[in-house]
Amino acid sequence: MTSEFRIPEKLEQLYEGKAKKVFRSSDPALLIVExxxxxxxxxxxxxxxxxxxxxxxxxxxxxxxxxxEGEGVPTHFVVQLSEREQLVKAVHIIPVEIIVxxxxxxxxxxxxxxxxxxxxxxxxxEHCYKSDALGDPLVSRDAxxxxxxxxxxxxxxxxxxxxxxxxVLLHFFLERGVKLVDFKLEFGKxxxxxxxxxxxxxxxxxxxxxxxxxxxxxxxxxxxxxxxxEEAYEDMLERVNR
Amino acid sequence: MTSEFRIPEKLEQLYEGKAKKVFRSSDPALLIVExxxxxxxxxxxxxxxxxxxxxxxxxxxxxxxxxxEGEGVPTHFVVQLSEREQLVKAVHIIPVEIIVxxxxxxxxxxxxxxxxxxxxxxxxxEHCYKSDALGDPLVSRDAxxxxxxxxxxxxxxxxxxxxxxxxVLLHFFLERGVKLVDFKLEFGKxxxxxxxxxxxxxxxxxxxxxxxxxxxxxxxxxxxxxxxxEEAYEDMLERVNR
Numbered sequence: 001m002t003s004e005f006r007i008p009e010k011l012e013q014l015y016e017g018k019a020k021k022v023f024r025s026s027d028p029a030l031l032i033v034e035x036x037x038x039x040x041x042x043x044x045x046x047x048x049x050x051x052x053x054x055x056x057x058x059x060x061x062x063x064x065x066x067x068x069e070g071e072g073v074p075t076h077f078v079v080q081l082s083e084r085e086q087l088v089k090a091v092h093i094i095p096v097e098i099i100v101x102x103x104x105x106x107x108x109x110x111x112x113x114x115x116x117x118x119x120x121x122x123x124x125x126e127h128c129y130k131s132d133a134l135g136d137p138l139v140s141r142d143a144x145x146x147x148x149x150x151x152x153x154x155x156x157x158x159x160x161x162x163x164x165x166x167x168v169l170l171h172f173f174l175e176r177g178v179k180l181v182d183f184k185l186e187f188g189k190x191x192x193x194x195x196x197x198x199x200x201x202x203x204x205x206x207x208x209x210x211x212x213x214x215x216x217x218x219x220x221x222x223x224x225x226x227x228x229x230e231e232a233y234e235d236m237l238e239r240v241n242r
Numbered sequence: 243m244t245s246e247f248r249i250p251e252k253l254e255q256l257y258e259g260k261a262k263k264v265f266r267s268s269d270p271a272l273l274i275v276e277x278x279x280x281x282x283x284x285x286x287x288x289x290x291x292x293x294x295x296x297x298x299x300x301x302x303x304x305x306x307x308x309x310x311e312g313e314g315v316p317t318h319f320v321v322q323l324s325e326r327e328q329l330v331k332a333v334h335i336i337p338v339e340i341i342v343x344x345x346x347x348x349x350x351x352x353x354x355x356x357x358x359x360x361x362x363x364x365x366x367x368e369h370c371y372k373s374d375a376l377g378d379p380l381v382s383r384d385a386x387x388x389x390x391x392x393x394x395x396x397x398x399x400x401x402x403x404x405x406x407x408x409x410v411l412l413h414f415f416l417e418r419g420v421k422l423v424d425f426k427l428e429f430g431k432x433x434x435x436x437x438x439x440x441x442x443x444x445x446x447x448x449x450x451x452x453x454x455x456x457x458x459x460x461x462x463x464x465x466x467x468x469x470x471x472e473e474a475y476e477d478m479l480e481r482v483n484r
Contacts (some may be wrong), residue, residue, distance in 0.1 A: 047386035101388075111379040112371060112389070120388035127382065129354060140369065141383045146343075147354070197452040 007081065008032075018044065019057070019204055029191070030078060039204070040178070041223040042134045050222060055083045056233045057202035060240050063200045064169070065094045072170045073161055075197040076188060085166060091188025091198055094154065095130040096144045101182040102170065105207050106220075107181070117181075117214070123166050125159060130186070141179045157195045158187045165197065174211060176239040181207035203236050249323065250274075251295050254328045260286065261299070261446055267329070271369050272320060273431070275328045281446070284464040285377045292464060298475045299444035304328060306411070306443045313410045315403055317439040318430060333430025333440055336396065337372040338386045340404045343424040344412065347449050348462075350424070357372040359423075359456070364482050367401060372428070398431045399437045407439065416453060424448035 002152055008025035010032045015022045018040045023032040035054035040047050058080065065077035078087040106120035108126070127144060128136045145152045162185050173180045183206035186199035199205070203218040210217060216224075217232045249268035252274045257264045260282045265274040279294035282289050297370045300322065307319035317392035320329040338455035343350055350368070369386060370378045387394045404427055428441035441447070445460040452459060458466075459474045 036254040041373055111376065112381065112385070113373070113376050118389075121390060122384055122388045124382055124388045131355070134353065137455075138382070139354065140380070142364060142365055142366040143354070146364045146366045147356075148363060235413050 007079075007087065017223075019054075020200070029090055031088050031090045032081065033088055035084045035086070035200075039219065039222050041219070044132065046223070048222065050229050050233065052230055053204070053233055056237045057200055057204055058084055058086055059204045059237055061200040061239050063166050064172075065197070066088050067172065068165060068168060068197065071164065073164055073168070074194060075195055088198070089190060089196065091190055091196060093130070093160070093186060093198060094144075094150045094189045094195070095157065096139075096149055096155070096187070097128040097130050097136060098158060098185045098187070099126040099128065099182060100124070100166045100185065101126065102166070103179070103181045103209075107180045117209075123163060125162060154189070161185075161187070161195070161197060165201075169201070173208065173239075176242055177211045178207040178217065178236070178239060179211050181209055183207070203233050208236055249321075249329065249415070252327075262442070263298075266455040271332055273330050275330055275331045277326045277328070277442075281461065281464050281471075283461070286374065288465070290464065292471050292475065293474055294472055295446070296480045299442055299446055300326055300328055301479055302444045303442040305482050306414075307439070309414065310407060310410060310439065314407065315406055315410070315439055316436060327365055330440070331432060331438065335372070335428060335430045335440060336386075336392045336400070336437070338381075338391055338397070339370040339372050339378060340400060340402065340427045340429070341370065341424060342366070342404050342408045342427065345421070345423045345451075346406070347423045359451075365405060366406065367404060392404065396431070396437050403427075403429070403437070403439060407443075411443070415450065415481075418484055419453045420478070420481060421451040421453050423451055425449070430435065445475050450478060475484060 005109055008027035008030055009022040011026060013023050019036055021034040021039060022133040025032050037049045037051060037054045039050045062080035065075040069075055076088040076091055078089060081087050099122060101124040104114040105116045109116045127139050127141060130136060131137050144155055152207050165185060170180050185197060187195055188198040189195055206218055208217040217236050220227045221232050247461045250269035251266055252359050253266040253268060255263055255265050261278055261280060263276040267274050277300040279291045279293060279295045281292045281295060304322035305319040311317055318330040318333055320331060323329050343366040344364060346356040351358045369381050369383060371381050372378060386392050386397055407427060428438055430440040431437055448460055450459040459478050462472045463474050
């Protein structure tokens with residue numbers, strides 16, 4: 001019964017990442033995530049604070065994850081607890097980051113000598129090995145299975161979920177005047193073996209371009225010293241809440 | 243009738259690559275490939291000659307390609323013409339290099355922080371964009387189709403042929419006391435649209451390790467200044483001809 005559900009207590013910190021802290025809760029199946037204002041780029045080489053980023057990314061993720069759940073994408077999201085806190089399901093994170101690309105940009109454009117914005121005939125899925133020490137290197141489709149990071153079935157589930165997220169979000173953002181250029185997803189496994197979407201979806205993890213002006217509304221403003229970083233994040237929050 | 247087949251005349255040079263020259267022939271459907279002793283590594287930064295390499299790689303490829311044809315892998319190979327020359331079918335080269343990996347080595351091991359020789363649970367296929375200017379960058383499975391380098395059907399054919407080549411060659415080399423660690427393949431399309439194996443299969447394009455001693459019998463001896471380069475190539479030719 002949902003009426004019996006009580007928010008668990010926040011217990012000790014388990015882990016501090018680049019953009020979030022993770023805390024144990026009094027319910028062993030649930031964790032509390034706290035979003036930070038810290039921003040990093042180029043594998044941690046560039047560091048700063050983006051004022052209000054933690055609250056904005058928490059709010060955006062807390063809007064998008066339930067939307068995805070409604071479209072058949074299981075996620076770790078349970079409920080937003082406060083401006084910076086979220087209650088999520090505890091998962092075993094699969095160490096494969098999935099990048100979904102609709103237009104060439106960033107490392108992809110550079111690696112292939114393409115102009116940013118070059119359209120891609122089909123969405124391109126990339127797999128990276130989640131390792132700060134190695135700089136999250138690109139790997140082929142087969143590597144995660146070959147190296148035992150996940151099973152073939154789990155990888156296929158991840159790929160199908162990533163494509164579904166893309167379909168849903170392309171439409172969602174275009175309705176709000178935003179091109180979804182590319183984004184990064186992470187997945188985890190519940191104790192029962194189900195693969196679900198984890199991490200966040202925000203201007204930290206997506207490239208958003210204004211559909212009319214092409215203006216960048218994401219972390220590239222920070223990476224590339226374009227100015228107006230806070231304003232872009234606020235703009236995206238306002239659009240997501242439309 | 244094969245009795246009517248005449249070797250066409252060698253005409254002007256069309257192209258000179260890092261390890262081979264390609265000549266037009268009097269038959270527009272056929273080309274003549276000439277294998278050079280030139281060796282390059284690290285995207286052309288390191289250059290030298292490996293004495294006899296051209297003849298050895300021509301001989302090895304001329305032994306292996308017919309073997310693959312017999313196992314259902316269509317190739318561009320027609321006939322060996324001389325010590326350094328081969329007659330091949332003219333194809334439109336698909337700008338995707340396929341790397342097949344059975345054990346971690348080289349760039350793959352480095353990128354993932356793995357010890358060379360780490361076994362892979364399944365063969366790993368990697369796709370690289372064939373571009374000297376960009377250093378043949380790794381791309382994901384979807385990029386060739388997304389960027390119009392080949393069709394989805396052609397890419398699937400390429401992948402299946404690459405896996406078949408791997409199965410045949412793993413066995414072939416193991417019988418000769420050699421572990422096939424990894425190798426690179428290139429494919430082309432005939433005028434009729436058929437996708438066939440092109441380029442070469444040799445110690446330039448494969449990593450070969452002696453199955454007992456682990457000794458390297460391939461271009462890594464040149465890349466890594468291990469000495470005994472010519473001897474390794476000769477050893478491989480002798481084993482292939484067993």
